[in-house]
Amino acid sequence: MSERTEFEAGRPVVLRGGTVLPMDGGRTVLERTDVLVTGDRIAAVGPDLEAPEDAVTIDASDGIVMPGMIDTHRHMWQTALRGYGADWTLTQYFVWFYLEHGKLFRPEDIYAGNTLAAIEALDAGVTTVVDWSHGLQTVDHADAAVDALQEVPGRYVLAYGNIQQPPAEWTAAPEFRDFVARRITGDDLLGFQLAFDVLGDPAFPEKPAFEVARELDVPVTTHAGVWGATSDDGIRLMYEHGFMTPRTIYVHAASLSADSYHRIAATGGSVSVSTESEQSAGQGYPPTWAVRAHGIPVSLSMDTSVWWSGDLFSAMRTTLGADRSREHLEAHAKGDTVTHCGLRADQVVDWATRGGAHALGRDDLGVIAPGKKADLVLIKNDRSPVSFPVLNPYGHVAFQAQRGDVHTVLVNGRVVKHEHELLGVDLTAARRQVERTVEYLRSEMGEDAWNKGMNPDIPATKILDNPYTYTDYRSDATHRL
Numbered sequence: 001m002s003e004r005t006e007f008e009a010g011r012p013v014v015l016r017g018g019t020v021l022p023m024d025g026g027r028t029v030l031e032r033t034d035v036l037v038t039g040d041r042i043a044a045v046g047p048d049l050e051a052p053e054d055a056v057t058i059d060a061s062d063g064i065v066m067p068g069m070i071d072t073h074r075h076m077w078q079t080a081l082r083g084y085g086a087d088w089t090l091t092q093y094f095v096w097f098y099l100e101h102g103k104l105f106r107p108e109d110i111y112a113g114n115t116l117a118a119i120e121a122l123d124a125g126v127t128t129v130v131d132w133s134h135g136l137q138t139v140d141h142a143d144a145a146v147d148a149l150q151e152v153p154g155r156y157v158l159a160y161g162n163i164q165q166p167p168a169e170w171t172a173a174p175e176f177r178d179f180v181a182r183r184i185t186g187d188d189l190l191g192f193q194l195a196f197d198v199l200g201d202p203a204f205p206e207k208p209a210f211e212v213a214r215e216l217d218v219p220v221t222t223h224a225g226v227w228g229a230t231s232d233d234g235i236r237l238m239y240e241h242g243f244m245t246p247r248t249i250y251v252h253a254a255s256l257s258a259d260s261y262h263r264i265a266a267t268g269g270s271v272s273v274s275t276e277s278e279q280s281a282g283q284g285y286p287p288t289w290a291v292r293a294h295g296i297p298v299s300l301s302m303d304t305s306v307w308w309s310g311d312l313f314s315a316m317r318t319t320l321g322a323d324r325s326r327e328h329l330e331a332h333a334k335g336d337t338v339t340h341c342g343l344r345a346d347q348v349v350d351w352a353t354r355g356g357a358h359a360l361g362r363d364d365l366g367v368i369a370p371g372k373k374a375d376l377v378l379i380k381n382d383r384s385p386v387s388f389p390v391l392n393p394y395g396h397v398a399f400q401a402q403r404g405d406v407h408t409v410l411v412n413g414r415v416v417k418h419e420h421e422l423l424g425v426d427l428t429a430a431r432r433q434v435e436r437t438v439e440y441l442r443s444e445m446g447e448d449a450w451n452k453g454m455n456p457d458i459p460a461t462k463i464l465d466n467p468y469t470y471t472d473y474r475s476d477a478t479h480r481l
C-alpha cells in the first residue's frame with residue numbers, strides 16, 4: 001500500500017498555477033491560478049496565493065484543476081464482474097442478475113465489488129458515487145456494502161435496494177430500520193437514499209416504500225423510462241400520489257412521453273443520464289436532447305462496470321456524441337442542416353460536476369470556490385502527447401482527457417491520489433477479494449452456464465419474457481421475485 005507522509009491529515013494543500021475550471025455556471029477559465037485547501041474546504045482561489053507555512057505544494061502548471069466528478073448512478077456491487085456482460089442487452093442483464101444468478105452473491109461478494117468500484121472511481125477522479133445497491137438481499141449484505149464504502153476514501157451515497165423482494169416488503173422489515181439507525185449516522189461522506197422502481201401496476205404497490213422514504217426524510221432514486229420495464233405509468237402514479245420531489249433522481253428517463261418530462265420538470269427532480277448504458281442495453285435513446293428541451297437538470301452516470309468502466313470522461317464524451325448525433329439526425333430527416341451544436345463541451349463538464357451536486361442537493365460540491373468542500377481533481381500528464389496544447393480546457397476535459405491523465409485527487413481536503421498513484425488504498429487486497437468472488441460464482445454456476453452467460457447467442461434462440469416482474473399484474477408473468 002502506498003503511503004505519502006507529506007500528505008498527513010490536516011495539513012493544508014496548495015495547487016499552484018493550474019488552469020482552474022470553477023464551474024460557476026459560465027464558461028469561466030482561470031489561467032495560472034492557485035487553489036488553497038485547509039481542512040476539508042477550499043480556503044482561497046486566485047493567482048499567487050499566500051499559503052500557510054506548513055502547506056504542501058502541488059505543481060498544477062500545465063494541468064487542469066476541476067471539481068471532483070459525481071456519478072449519480074452506479075451498481076457498485078457488480079464491479080466484481082467487470083466486463084462480463086460486454087455483449088449483453090438489458091434483457092440478458094435482467095435474466096442474469098434478477099432471475100438466475102443475482103441471488104448467489106454473498107455479503108463478501110458485495111464487499112468485493114463495492115471495494116473495487118470505489119477504488120476505480122477515485123482513480124478516475126470521481127469523488128462522489130451514488131451506489132444504487134440493489135443486491136442487498138439481507139442486512140448483512142448491506143453492512144458489507146457500507147463497510148467497503150467506509151474503508152475506501154471517497155464520498156458515497158448508499159442507495160439501498162433489494163431486487164429479490166418487493167420494495168414495500170424490504171422497507172418494512174425491522175432489520176432494515178435497525179440498519180438505518182446503526183449505519184446511517186449523518187457522516188458527511190456517506191449519504192443515503194432508497195432505490196427501487198415503479199413498474200406501473202395500477203394498484204401502486206410501491207406506495208408504502210415511498211412512505212418509508214418520506215418518513216426517513218431520504219430521497220428515492222428510480223429507474224424511469226426504461227424500455228420494456230418502466231414507463232409513463234410509473235411516473236404518473238408517483239405524480240398522482242405526491243411522491244415526485246426535487247430530490248428524486250430519475251435514472252435513464254429514456255423512453256418517456258412529453259407528459260412525464262413535464263411532470264419531472266414541474267416537480268424539480270433531476271435525470272441521471274447513463275449514455276453508454278442506454279446506447280448498448282436499450283433503455284431508450286440517451287435522453288439529453290429531449291430532457292434539455294424541458295429544462296430538466298441533468299447529471300451523468302456509468303450504471304455498471306459489468307459493461308463499461310466507471311469513469312466519467314467516457315460519459316461526457318459519449319453524451320456529447322449521442323446528443324449531437326440525434327440533433328443532426330433529426331435535422332437531416334427534415335432536410336435541414338445543423339450549423340451550430342446545441343450541446344457544448346462545457347455543459348457536459350458541468351453535468352459531471354455541478355449537475356451531480358445539484359441532484360444530490362449538495363451546493364457545497366461540484367464547484368471550486370472558497371468555502372466549498374475540497375473535492376478536487378488535477379488533470380495533468382507530462383508524459384502524454386495528448387496533454388498539450390490545452391487551448392479549450394472544457395473541450396479538453398470532454399474529448400481529450402482520460403482516466404490515466406488524473407494526476408491528483410482530493411476528497412474532503414485529503415489527498416487520495418498523487419502523481420498518478422492512489423494513496424491509502426490496498427489494490428492487492430481488493431484484487432484477492434474479487435478473485436475469490438469470481439472463483440465462487442464460476443464454480444456455483446458451472447463452467448457451461450458461466451460461459452453461456454458471457455457469450456449470448458446470436459441471434460436470440462428463445463423469446464424471453466420481460467423478467468422484471470416482482471409484481472405479477474402483467475397477466476401471466478410466471479416469475480415473482
Ligand SMILES: [Zn+2]
Binds near residue numbers: 073075132251303
Ligand atoms: Zn441502473
